Amino acid sequence: MSLEPVDVLIIGAGASAATFAWSMADTRMQILCLEQGDWVNPSEYPSSTMDWESDNKFNSNPNHRANAADYPINDAESPISIANYNGVGGGTILFAGHYPRFHPSDFRVKSLDGVADDWPVDYQLLEKYYDENDRMMGVSGLAGDPAYPPKNAVMPPIPLGRAGETLARGLNDLGWHWWPSDMAIATEQYDGRDKCINLGACGSGCAQGAKASTDITYWPHAIRAGVQLKTQCRVREITVNKEGKATGAIYYDADGNEQFQPAEMVVMACNGIGTPRILLNSTSAQFPEGLGNSSGMVGKNLMFHPYAAVEGIFKEAMDGAKGPHKCVACHEFYETNLDRGFVRGFSFETQRGYGPAATAMRGVFTGRIPKGKGHHGAYGKLNERILGLVAICEDLPELHNQVTLDPELTDAHGIPAAKIQYTLSENSQKMLDFAVARGTEAMEAAGAEDIIAQRLIGNAGWHNMGTARMGTDPKTSVVNGWGRSHDVKNLFVIDGSVFVTSAAVNPTRTIQALALYFADTIKQKLASATLFD
């Protein structure tokens, strides 16, 4: 059944979609977004129950969560499993809100370090879009960070707490950089949202509304401006006509009925796993290898951020699970220094502490809390005494790291599941080892009595990038410098799939700045009637 055509059809309602839709709304075009999940009711977030640490409905692993909106992901051939959330707001529903920008050097990896490629955009071009996004989302932080060109914060930083102070003293003793984290968390009342009250449950949704998920930031503004958002609509494929122009999307509605939504432009916003999955499933005579895939790059160059963790156990009480998880960032080892034995670098972000159940599990599974005799005393020594650092290591693009369609596994609608094939590069392995050594040094300097080091966090595939990369060469990239498919002039990709390299920081702020830039460029080209040239 075919519906009334729209001008702009956006697939997915996460970070990039919300940002893009809001910006495009001032064109007064008919804009429709299809999202396979639904709106989250904040009263259902676990932080209002005693079970807040273990509510599976908000587990970040879609295979464990298995909500109706989730599709299976075969990650058996990856040491890192995927973390995501399928619903309005996407990954911002569950993210910790740690919200750094890229460094200027992150856009010039080939020119500076001789590896990977340069981006077709740079920090200078994106700066005003970063600023605009910061205002829309509400970013707390502190100006003056020597790790960045000058930038302002919209609101004051989140509190250091005992955890941040303890770590800061250690980092000062080492002479290393640190700065209060830029966070997408309101520290004052902002845009109708209340300020953070340190629930400490950021990773399972913010019942307070202080964390800036896009369901409560961009989407209300976009919908008021006339954008339509339909939920529980799972897109199966994007269709093309015989001229190779995208014509719309086939999807299953909330009742499971197949529908066809015609559109003048189709915009993919399902991020690094979801976008290539749909494009690869959209085969036709013109695109037998998947829509927009003449380069063969759709699904290829999958980048995660390999995460290492180093935790210190302290004699004095820290913050436990009180407060946002991240409060201090360290970029001492961000920029390339070949003396370290690897190229590119990593950033550290704090893991402020753990809740009561997480503390128990951490202690039991690392042998520090016995089961049986001695349990209670050992628990008391860890209770609110763990403070951690995680290292976000830059991942380089490699063709063999990829997303494909699983040959056997499907979702509830029979759409092939995504299959992940990924191996850690030698560069990543060396970087992880170095990060663990530096993290251990930092914890010792901070006064930790005992240290737990984890070289690779397996359930840490939060950042999925590179699988529909930007570039100027249609042979080696999927979209151009403003997100338009090289092959299909009315098809766009606006999410983390377009990343050329991964940087060593969380991607969401850059995803959103790019989405604003893409929208701006599209609007300019619409005005000059050159959008589809």
Next chain:
Amino acid sequence: MSNIISTDSLFNDQQRHVIAAIADAMISADEAVNLPSASDSAILKTIMAKSEHFADRLVKYIEVFCKEIDPVTATPEALLGALDKNPQFRSFSKILTIIVMQSYYQDPRVLAAHGLAARPPFPLGHEVEAGDWSLLDPVKNRDPIYRPV
């Protein structure tokens, strides 16, 4: 939260007793510090509700486990030894350990005994000290550390 009523439980009484025995072996009561056993009725109710999600697997594990040891009459040390030292029970041990820890450490009495807020985080939240921002002074005095492009 499971909405299965007790008569609809996916576990029979024997299986429930086995889980209770293992829970008690993992975390026993310490009355001196007001800490209940993990087999306390309120905590066990939570354990059984969480176990429903893994019922198919746990029922099979319990059947095999009971051939190795009688969980109801064995000492806690013997029980934990059989659970944790035999590789064939690795998944069984991991699942039950997670469920017991999650269930135990959400009980208000346990939280209170450990000096923790015996309530959900929302809506009251918590106080976190702002911290000493003068700690930033050495960093503020640094030259830019990002590479110019």
